[in-house]
Amino acid sequence: MQNIKNIIFDYGNVIFDIDFKIAQASFQKLGITDIENFFAHKAHNQLFDDFETGAISPAEFRAGIRKAAHKPELTDAEIDAAWNSLLIGTIQENHDILLKVKGKYRTFLLSNNNEIHYDWIINYLKTTFELNNYDDYFEKAYFSQHMKLRKPNTNIFEQVLKDNNLNPAETLFIDDSPQHIEGAKKVGLNTLLMTEKPAQLESFLKANGII
Structure with missing residues (x-):
């Protein structure tokens, strides 16, 4: 893009x-x-x-x-x-593609999360992929329960932009929730609504000219 x-x-x-x-x-x-x-x-x-x-x-x-x-x-x-039971899982290919994207862009994770899900996910990453967290895959990973903020409120996007000195006009936000996309647009972010399953992340990014 x-x-x-x-x-x-x-x-x-x-x-x-x-x-x-x-x-x-x-x-x-x-x-x-x-x-x-x-x-x-x-x-x-x-x-x-x-x-x-x-x-x-x-x-x-x-x-x-x-x-x-x-x-x-x-x-x-x-x-x-x-x-x-909400949490299903991911695939190694998505971790590989995240590293590829990180090689071209500054990348960040921004997730509405909570302590129970976060603990489950960290354990899942350790047992399934031998990962301790997502530190290697993003410049920084942000989780709502740590920030005391959540999407789609504009203040959570503003915090990420401010923390990392990001220009919203040069920043793309990808989410599957239309209401979160609308919140991101309010602070000037470029947006993409994820319309595929996570297993199709690579093809989705290619189709939208990101990789």
């Missing part, structure tokens, strides 16, 4: 497969009803925003799930299993 020097990648459903339908079914099995309003791709209960910005602890998040399910007897393990 012309004039692009920096790329900010989302994680879920760009690099790493996640499945909202599986998580919805898991929450329903715990006893949560009205699942489309409680947890979906485009909207969800405030509980998730609070957890993703580090405003509440894992214990408080689990208490919120028990309350929503009307089941105080639910165990931490049951709740964590349901919540982590």
Whole structure:
């Protein structure tokens, strides 16, 4: 792409497969009803925003799930299993392509995440790929629970731009969520909506002239 020097990648459903339908079914099995309003791709209960910005602890998040399910007897393990059912995995090829992209651009990761998912992902990376984190694949990886900010709010994009002295006109943001794309546009970022599965990341980047 012309004039692009920096790329900010989302994680879920760009690099790493996640499945909202599986998580919805898991929450329903715990006893949560009205699942489309409680947890979906485009909207969800405030509980998730609070957890993703580090405003509440894992214990408080689990208490919120028990309350929503009307089941105080639910165990931490049951709740964590349901919540982590969202996470599917990634492929080595995506890590390889990230290194290739890093060779051409300054690259960053910007993910709405939370402590329970983050711990699961780090363990997954260690056991599956022998990676400790994503430090080698991006100049810097940003996670919402550490920043106390989340997409699509403009302040999270502004923080990444400021931290790294990035010109938004020279920076591309790639995400699978239309609402996040709209937030990025408000601060002047170039954007691409990920319309393929993470397994097609390389072909998607080639089709859009990034590699």
